[in-house]
Amino acid sequence: MSPTKSTGPIRVLIAKPGLDGHDRGAKVVARALRDAGMEVIYAGLRQTPEEIVDSAIEEDVRLIGLSILSGAHMALFPRVLALLKQKRASRIRVFAGGIIPDEDAKRLKKMGIRAIFGPGASLDEIVATARKLAGPVRS
Amino acid sequence: MSRRAASTPPVARRILQGDRQALARLITQVENRDPAALPAVRSLYPHSGKATVVGLTGPLGVGKSSLVNLLLGHLRRQGRSVGVVAVDPSSPFSGGSILGDRIRLERPPGDSDVFIRSMASRGHAGGVALATRETVRLLDAFGMDVVLVETVGSGQSDVEIHDVATTSVVVVVPHLGDEVQSLKAGLFEIADVFCVNKADLPGADAAARYLNEMTQLGGRNGGWRPAVVQTSTVGPKGIEELWTAVARHEAFLDSSGTRQELDRRRLTDEILGLVRERVDARLAEVFAREPELQSFLDRVVAREIDPHSVADRLVAEIRRSA
Numbered sequence: 159m160s161p162t163k164s165t166g167p168i169r170v171l172i173a174k175p176g177l178d179g180h181d182r183g184a185k186v187v188a189r190a191l192r193d194a195g196m197e198v199i200y201a202g203l204r205q206t207p208e209e210i211v212d213s214a215i216e217e218d219v220r221l222i223g224l225s226i227l228s229g230a231h232m233a234l235f236p237r238v239l240a241l242l243k244q245k246r247a248s249r250i251r252v253f254a255g256g257i258i259p260d261e262d263a264k265r266l267k268k269m270g271i272r273a274i275f276g277p278g279a280s281l282d283e284i285v286a287t288a289r290k291l292a293g294p295v296r297s
Numbered sequence: 298m299s300r301r302a303a304s305t306p307p308v309a310r311r312i313l314q315g316d317r318q319a320l321a322r323l324i325t326q327v328e329n330r331d332p333a334a335l336p337a338v339r340s341l342y343p344h345s346g347k348a349t350v351v352g353l354t355g356p357l358g359v360g361k362s363s364l365v366n367l368l369l370g371h372l373r374r375q376g377r378s379v380g381v382v383a384v385d386p387s388s389p390f391s392g393g394s395i396l397g398d399r400i401r402l403e404r405p406p407g408d409s410d411v412f413i414r415s416m417a418s419r420g421h422a423g424g425v426a427l428a429t430r431e432t433v434r435l436l437d438a439f440g441m442d443v444v445l446v447e448t449v450g451s452g453q454s455d456v457e458i459h460d461v462a463t464t465s466v467v468v469v470v471p472h473l474g475d476e477v478q479s480l481k482a483g484l485f486e487i488a489d490v491f492c493v494n495k496a497d498l499p500g501a502d503a504a505a506r507y508l509n510e511m512t513q514l515g516g517r518n519g520g521w522r523p524a525v526v527q528t529s530t531v532g533p534k535g536i537e538e539l540w541t542a543v544a545r546h547e548a549f550l551d552s553s554g555t556r557q558e559l560d561r562r563r564l565t566d567e568i569l570g571l572v573r574e575r576v577d578a579r580l581a582e583v584f585a586r587e588p589e590l591q592s593f594l595d596r597v598v599a600r601e602i603d604p605h606s607v608a609d610r611l612v613a614e615i616r617r618s619a
């Protein structure tokens with residue numbers, strides 16, 4: 159190991175909780191984050207909150223991005239947050255995208271989802287937010 | 298390198314007690330070549346050396362991840378704990394990467410006898426090999442019976458799987474004919490086991506026959522003739538045979554005495570790699586810091602002096618400050 163302290167790229171887990179099978183959005187976001195120099199662990203479709211949190215811990219990511227179109231966000235997102243807390247991994251921040259009504263988005267943000275992107279969000283905006291959420295590089 | 302018996306660092310202790318987060322975070326530090334990892338990495342070293350490390354390599358799209366998934370299931374049914382390290386390339390342009398191997402890896406939720414880690418190659422060959430090796434070793438010390446390492450192999454892979462694995466499996470598919478030719482240069486020599494995957498497709502028998510013929514043409518690794526197995530991930534078929542071939546090679550390593558010899562060779566490479574890493578870092582530091590050298594660089598760019606002269610200066614500078 160080199161004598162100088164080094165820090166690596168931001169690691170992000172992108173996952174689709176729940177049962178809808180549309181992962182185009184998740185893949186587009188994954189690519190945008192990769193093109194911004196991040197290491198994106200793509201967990202794919204139909205992930206349970208347990209699987210998502212276990213993967214995030216093993217991969218030691220700084221961020222989890224959840225994509226959902228099924229409407230089950232009010233059941234699944236709080237579960238992810240609760241599991242992170244339960245496993246003492248609340249340092250991992252969660253953002254989300256998909257079809258999420260404003261009303262729900264407000265409540266989810268209160269619960270601890272850091273950012274929520276709707277269908278019109280630009281990739282630049284998502285990348286910038288992810289960077290900001292990843293925060294100063296931890297030691 | 299002090300020889301005094303330092304007390305075990307807390308991180309190492311937590312890892313030995315089965316703390317997955319501590320392990321995950323230490324792996325990140327190892328990947329980032331962060332010197333903060335050193336005390337724990339050092340104190341965990343004596344706890345390694347027990348795991349069977351199986352490397353799977355081969356061209357893109359031959360089904361390595363699916364095979365890893367099936368092997369994972371097979372080994373779990375035998376009651377063995379399994380670590381997986383899946384290495385994927387980084388983009389040479391952005392430095393980022395998409396690591397997608399987890400999509401294919403299934404396991405019962407909450408199975409604490411499995412630890413899966415995705416790794417990006419990060420573009421600098423030597424350092425990646427070291428980070429992969431150290432990550433495998435951490436999973437070994439963590440208590441995993443088997444560690445499966447998956448890399449894309451073209452023959453000039455940046456992670457030479459052979460440096461990491463105790464048994465190297467080279468995965469091919471039928472009708473890779475021309476590809477197989479090109480593999481001869483690199484992958485042929487490292488294979489302890491050849492796996493013809495997608496054996497449900499026509500041409501698998503011919504491919505296996507061809508590989509069998511090739512393995513008869515000498516180039517034996519210390520007396521071991523590479524095994525050739527056919528597998529199919531639909532069905533699935535041949536997974537048990539694949540593992541049997543790996544186990545046979547592992548038994549051969551012990552009975553022939555080659556295990557120790559290989560270990561010594563790999564550790565020699567590793568030590569040299571670590572020295573190189575330190576020298577590289579020192580070099581970069583000196584080069585960036587020395588204003589005089591920077592002005593020399595300007596003159597090299599202007600073709601007034603040649604690169605060799607500056608190299609001589611650098612070596613002298615490092616000697617002086619060492």
